[in-house]
Amino acid sequence: MSKTPCFHCGLDASAAEITFDDKPFCCNGCKTVYEIFSVNDLTCYYDLQASAGAKPSDIEGKYNFLDNAKIVESILDFNDNTTQIATLYIPHIHCSSCIWILENLNKLNPAISASIVNFGKKTVRVTYNCNNITIKQLVKLLGSIGYEPFISLDDYSVGKKNVDRSLIYKLGVAGFAFGNVMFLSFPEYFQVTGFWIETYAPVFRWLMFSFSLPVVFYSAQDYFISAYKGLRSKILNIDVPISLGVIVLFVRSTAEIILNLGTGFFDSLTGLIFFLLLGKFFQQKTYNFLSFERDYKSYFPIGITKLYNDGKEESVQVYDIVKGDRLLIRNEELIPVDCILINGKARIDYSFVTGESEAVSKKSGDKLFAGGKQLNGSIEVDVLKTVEQSYLTQLWSNDVFNKNKEDGFTTLTNAISKKFTIAVLSIAFIATGYWLFVDSSKALNVFTAVLIIACPCAIALAAPFTFGNLLRIFGKLKFYAKNASVIEQLAAINTIIFDKTGTITANKETSVMYEGSNLSNNEESLLRSTLRNSNHPLSRSLYSLLDQHNIVTLDTYEEHIGKGIEAKHNQDTIKIGSAPFVGATAETATLNTAVYVSTNSKYKGRFTFYNKYRKGLSKLFNKLKKHYDLVILSGDNAGEQENLTKLLPAKTKLFFNQKPEDKLEYIKHHQKSGAKVLMIGDGLNDAGALAQSNVGIAISENVNIFSPACDAILDASKFNQLYDFIKASKSAIKIIKWSFLLSFFYNSIGLYFAVTGQLAPVIAAILMPLSSISIVVFTTVSTNFLGRKLQKKKAY
Amino acid sequence: MSVIYILLTISIIVAIGFFVAFIIAVRNGQFDDSYTPSVRMLFEDELVKEKTEKTILTKND
Numbered sequence: 001m002s003k004t005p006c007f008h009c010g011l012d013a014s015a016a017e018i019t020f021d022d023k024p025f026c027c028n029g030c031k032t033v034y035e036i037f038s039v040n041d042l043t044c045y046y047d048l049q050a051s052a053g054a055k056p057s058d059i060e061g062k063y064n065f066l067d068n069a070k071i072v073e074s075i076l077d078f079n080d081n082t083t084q085i086a087t088l089y090i091p092h093i094h095c096s097s098c099i100w101i102l103e104n105l106n107k108l109n110p111a112i113s114a115s116i117v118n119f120g121k122k123t124v125r126v127t128y129n130c131n132n133i134t135i136k137q138l139v140k141l142l143g144s145i146g147y148e149p150f151i152s153l154d155d156y157s158v159g160k161k162n163v164d165r166s167l168i169y170k171l172g173v174a175g176f177a178f179g180n181v182m183f184l185s186f187p188e189y190f191q192v193t194g195f196w197i198e199t200y201a202p203v204f205r206w207l208m209f210s211f212s213l214p215v216v217f218y219s220a221q222d223y224f225i226s227a228y229k230g231l232r233s234k235i236l237n238i239d240v241p242i243s244l245g246v247i248v249l250f251v252r253s254t255a256e257i258i259l260n261l262g263t264g265f266f267d268s269l270t271g272l273i274f275f276l277l278l279g280k281f282f283q284q285k286t287y288n289f290l291s292f293e294r295d296y297k298s299y300f301p302i303g304i305t306k307l308y309n310d311g312k313e314e315s316v317q318v319y320d321i322v323k324g325d326r327l328l329i330r331n332e333e334l335i336p337v338d339c340i341l342i343n344g345k346a347r348i349d350y351s352f353v354t355g356e357s358e359a360v361s362k363k364s365g366d367k368l369f370a371g372g373k374q375l376n377g378s379i380e381v382d383v384l385k386t387v388e389q390s391y392l393t394q395l396w397s398n399d400v401f402n403k404n405k406e407d408g409f410t411t412l413t414n415a416i417s418k419k420f421t422i423a424v425l426s427i428a429f430i431a432t433g434y435w436l437f438v439d440s441s442k443a444l445n446v447f448t449a450v451l452i453i454a455c456p457c458a459i460a461l462a463a464p465f466t467f468g469n470l471l472r473i474f475g476k477l478k479f480y481a482k483n484a485s486v487i488e489q490l491a492a493i494n495t496i497i498f499d500k501t502g503t504i505t506a507n508k509e510t511s512v513m514y515e516g517s518n519l520s521n522n523e524e525s526l527l528r529s530t531l532r533n534s535n536h537p538l539s540r541s542l543y544s545l546l547d548q549h550n551i552v553t554l555d556t557y558e559e560h561i562g563k564g565i566e567a568k569h570n571q572d573t574i575k576i577g578s579a580p581f582v583g584a585t586a587e588t589a590t591l592n593t594a595v596y597v598s599t600n601s602k603y604k605g606r607f608t609f610y611n612k613y614r615k616g617l618s619k620l621f622n623k624l625k626k627h628y629d630l631v632i633l634s635g636d637n638a639g640e641q642e643n644l645t646k647l648l649p650a651k652t653k654l655f656f657n658q659k660p661e662d663k664l665e666y667i668k669h670h671q672k673s674g675a676k677v678l679m680i681g682d683g684l685n686d687a688g689a690l691a692q693s694n695v696g697i698a699i700s701e702n703v704n705i706f707s708p709a710c711d712a713i714l715d716a717s718k719f720n721q722l723y724d725f726i727k728a729s730k731s732a733i734k735i736i737k738w739s740f741l742l743s744f745f746y747n748s749i750g751l752y753f754a755v756t757g758q759l760a761p762v763i764a765a766i767l768m769p770l771s772s773i774s775i776v777v778f779t780t781v782s783t784n785f786l787g788r789k790l791q792k793k794k795a796y
Numbered sequence: 797m798s799v800i801y802i803l804l805t806i807s808i809i810v811a812i813g814f815f816v817a818f819i820i821a822v823r824n825g826q827f828d829d830s831y832t833p834s835v836r837m838l839f840e841d842e843l844v845k846e847k848t849e850k851t852i853l854t855k856n857d
Contacts, residue, residue, distance in 0.1 A: 096835045096838070096839075099832060099835050099836060099839075100839055103836065103839070116832075117832055117836075118828070118829045118832055119829065119831045119832040119835065120829055120830075120831050120832070121829070165822055165823075165827070165828075168822050168827055169819070172815070172818050172819065172822065176814075179811075180808070180811055183807075199797075200797070200800060203800075203804070207804070207808070
């Protein structure tokens, strides 16, 4: 059977047999999207990138909350009652076709006047006339072409956020001044005496002075602030010698031109700050489309349906829900508050909250916790607590979420800067002392020259360029770190803690094992035919795992909710479901999820579902065990314990039934005894542990959609490369140490000139950029080499 | 040689002109998204092609 990819989305379309315009489609949804595009002359979409689309999902009723004017107002960027502008986050944006179709929305609906895509952020900013199209219709239109926007509680009142562009401004100012000062200082480099230079030098010097003013007082202000903060908390961070250098450079240069002693070091001053800011800018690699700060708000819906006594439905904002309200939770909707089930069959998926993979059934009168997802039709619930007071959201009131991890961590640069600052100051004082005896007129000159030339520009650049470049390389390999300090901390860890469900197991895949007496051919075909009729998730997954058999027409079929299914064909009856339902005895009980089967009232056996572990798990653990303590903290029951002990190295510690707070406490406890913990998790239930750990990595099957707050996001397909990433981080630390050596070498040359009192501006102007540039080249080349090695590993 | 004052003034005015252009560009958000425009500029051709096709169609009608 050959596979024909769907013309729209690229999934296998051979089974569906839907053709339109001689093109195969996997489902009617994809066909409809194609029809929409072809009617509107937008089939160019498929020329840009084949099979670029996504299946449109059924969103009937899902966006009813957009009828609520208050909610709409909070989402919109701009609204003057005819023109509205909304920025919508669309996770599916992934290729040039997406940009093209979303920027041509006006062809699908003339009420849309403009739409602009930001590919990096995966957003589209739509301007439309709200008299002709409402935001709800707009969202539905996007949904119908496979670009369903994602609107969560996070969007509430977020729209007016300002972008921080101050670093670009500062860099621009410094670069502008650097270029101009360089050009103005040229005449004096080449001609020291003469009528011309004596007449015009003051003009050039004062111009350079005025160009350096904005650099010192605007571009460099972050360094002064950081140095001041460091000194106040008695830490000699790298910004202390930098600020000292900048101040001395500026004061001495100004004094020189006022007293007409020389041209000053304005070129070195502006160049220094320009290079430093460049390093900062380079390090600031941000993944706009990823969010590392997600809390429950990104998961929660923005609006929910409230029911009134007279049966009226209304969409309300989640924050407006009060105790005692009656809510309607539709299929696939998230329960936003703690509540009591009143009506309907609830099957709640708590995997976000607890990590438990199995959905649980609840009956009327049971308590439901916020964060669960309803899987089976709609239910009615009575609210017990408001959003902020619900069980899940209380986790976020824990102190760990307000702590900044970087605060408690001494970076390599700052560690070295302490010794460096002390050394430089002692050299400066010794040299000054010496010159006071020999030639006191030179003493001040030498003192300032030492501080100028020792300004640790190269040291300050080593880490940003190494980590910045590695951050980019990691990003290409689908390991997205939040910032440079994450890489540095990753190199220092000694304990690795894994979550189980979704982290070391693959989310969607399960393997199934049959235990019991063999089923005859007839029985197997009956089993499969029966399962085919059921929509229960377990039936669906079991059905897809069974071998092909003839499908027979059933005489009777009955589904007993919460128990199992029963069917009859000719003389045979079959019962599939829980142990008591099919009449299995208690001795067969297992902690794992199992489906029991009996035919003609005789118990036959059970299908047990096992987690499927990620590829290369065992290999990864064996590599890691030599260097790290390995722990597994699972929110799940101990059903997989036996399986895991077989699979993993013997000294791996296994803990089951761990609540989110337990995980957090476990990490805290071990950190107190000196462990540097790397936590790897996936769900909201790990959020506390990820925040508490030294480095928290979230594993994600789809990096665009869900991940809890963390320091780094690792694409699930790269899970087995985890060790390589840690090793690369360690090599990065080595590269930085080598760069330090290199910059000490330059510093000693410079110090020779400074101590002997021969530091001319032109030497400083050559030495400073030379050392900075060679550090940048060295770190870039060596990290690229590292990256090459990483990429090669991928091939195996 | 006093012409140097004029030359300096001109050069600084030109430099400041570019600097102001840079500030305006940043303020307009041109540095916020450095990827999409690079793709967008390649689209113009397709749009033009399509429009001409459409006009031909309407003429035939």
